Amino acid sequence: MMRSIPSLAVALTFFAAPALAWQAGIEGAVCTLDHSGAEAQVRLTYDPALPEYTIAISAAEPWPEAAVFAMRFDGARSGMISTARHVLSGDGLTLSVSDRGFGNVLDGLEFNEVALAATGETVITIDLDGAAPEVAAFRACITAPSA
16 A cells, blocks of 8 residues: 655654755845755855955864864865964854955855865865855845945
8 A cells, every 4th residue: 555645753854854955135234145054054144334254154063173274165166265264163163254355255155066164174065056046145135235
C-alpha cells in the first residue's frame, strides 16, 4: 500500500531545518543581507550614517584567534580577500569585519557558487545558491536616496 502523506516526524524535520535562503532587507536606514546556512549565519549591513559596511559570520563553535581572516570565492568570478582588521565577539562565535568599501565582498557573494571563510585552521563553507538576486537588492538599497 502506497502512502502519499509523509509521517509526522518527516514533516516536522522540514520545519525544523534551518532556512538556507539569502534575504535582503532594511532595518530603519540600515540595509541588510542575511543568510542562515548549514555551517554559519551570515549578516551584512550597510549603515549610511557612518557610512560603513559590516559582515558578521556566526558559527556553532568559536572562531580561533588568528592574525588574518580570509574569504575565498569559488565560481565564475573566483577571488580571495583578506584582512587583519577582524574582530571576534566575546564568546568567539561571531567574527566581524567593518569597512567603508565592500565591492569585492559583494561581487564574491553575487557572482560565485561558494565562499570559504577562514581564520587559522578553521574554514567555514557558505553556500551562495540564491545569493545573486538578494545581493543585487542589497546593492539597490545602498544606492537608494535616503528620505
